[in-house]
Amino acid sequence: MSVTSACPTCGKRFRFPDDSKVGKKIRCRECEEPFVVEPLGDSEKPTGKPKRAKTAGGLPPRTVGVKPKPKKKSRPKSEEESSKKRKSQKKKKSNFTGSPAFIGGISTLVLALLIGVPFLSSGDDKPMEPPASYTSFQHEINNAFKCEYPSNWKMESGGKSGSVVWARIEFEDVKIRIRSSMGASAIGDIASNMGGDILGGAGGVEFDESMAPIASVHEMMHDQYAQDYSGYQEQQPKKIETGFGDTRISEFTASGSWGSTVRGVRASMLGRDLQWTVICDCPEKDWAVCQPVFEHIVKSMSRG
Numbered sequence: 541m542s543v544t545s546a547c548p549t550c551g552k553r554f555r556f557p558d559d560s561k562v563g564k565k566i567r568c569r570e571c572e573e574p575f576v577v578e579p580l581g582d583s584e585k586p587t588g589k590p591k592r593a594k595t596a597g598g599l600p601p602r603t604v605g606v607k608p609k610p611k612k613k614s615r616p617k618s619e620e621e622s623s624k625k626r627k628s629q630k631k632k633k634s635n636f637t638g639s640p641a642f643i644g645g646i647s648t649l650v651l652a653l654l655i656g657v658p659f660l661s662s663g664d665d666k667p668m669e670p671p672a673s674y675t676s677f678q679h680e681i682n683n684a685f686k687c688e689y690p691s692n693w694k695m696e697s698g699g700k701s702g703s704v705v706w707a708r709i710e711f712e713d714v715k716i717r718i719r720s721s722m723g724a725s726a727i728g729d730i731a732s733n734m735g736g737d738i739l740g741g742a743g744g745v746e747f748d749e750s751m752a753p754i755a756s757v758h759e760m761m762h763d764q765y766a767q768d769y770s771g772y773q774e775q776q777p778k779k780i781e782t783g784f785g786d787t788r789i790s791e792f793t794a795s796g797s798w799g800s801t802v803r804g805v806r807a808s809m810l811g812r813d814l815q816w817t818v819i820c821d822c823p824e825k826d827w828a829v830c831q832p833v834f835e836h837i838v839k840s841m842s843r844g
């Protein structure tokens with residue numbers, strides 16, 4: 541039985557083929573905010589008041605309010621009808637199998653498949669064009685951040701003041717998600733306090749890279765984003781400079797659909813009171829074109 545649930549942050553509804561996700565934490569595809577899947581009741585309103593997923597961690601999974609599907613009506617009649625149809629089709633078929641028209645039809649079909657399939661797959665394998673130009677973007681909520689993105693790629697953004705702020709850039713099968721995290725800003729504070737102590741005590745001695753605040757934040761955010769993919773594997777982070785200052789970026793691979801591979805990058809940066817993640821992925825065939833684009837977007841990230 542399918543389950544409908546709604547994101548408590550943005551209200552977007554999701555249908556799940558069964559109840560296996562009920563009680564599990566997922567990330568909203570619309571606003572990027574994590575939430576616990578709860579089936580909508582008959583009132584079709586989200587159950588309970590909006591909650592930050594991290595505070596819902598201790599609650600038991602809810603399994604109430606699964607809406608039963610209405611029973612299909614008037615089966616017997618339609619079955620009778622379709623069996624009649626089938627019979628008449630059978631009759632027709634048996635009359636036609638021997639005829640030249642039927643054989644001709646089959647060979648045309650085979651020919652179409654032979655010609656059509658290579659056409660389809662060659663279109664699919666064609667690498668995408670690199671973007672010709674970039675456009676500046678300024679997030680509308682409190683000027684939360686700025687970045688640049690390819691002019692012909694689709695940009696959407698949203699969020700809530702004082703809560704999560706997000707943007708999504710898409711082009712064909714390429715996706716870039718940018719989002720703030722309140723939870724991690726606390727982590728960032730802790731990390732920068734730690735870093736401060738270490739820096740203060742180190743005085744002139746070479747700073748241990750693994751102890752940089754952003755390095756620990758980047759590591760801590762790994763699990764949150766890795767769970768959005770299957771077979772997520774990440775390489776060692778690299779240190780780069782963006783408009784947010786010291787940034788960490790890691791390349792990753794994951795499993796796509798139909799046994800394909802996706803490649804991407806995950807980047808973490810620290811704002812004044814928000815932590816920012818940019819996560820980008822593309823089909824493996826587009827990686828050569830996308831990798832510099834992803835890096836361009838990450839590097840262009842700055843305070844708005």
Ligand SMILES: [Zn+2]
Binds near residue numbers: 547549551569571573
């Ligand atoms: Zn949402």
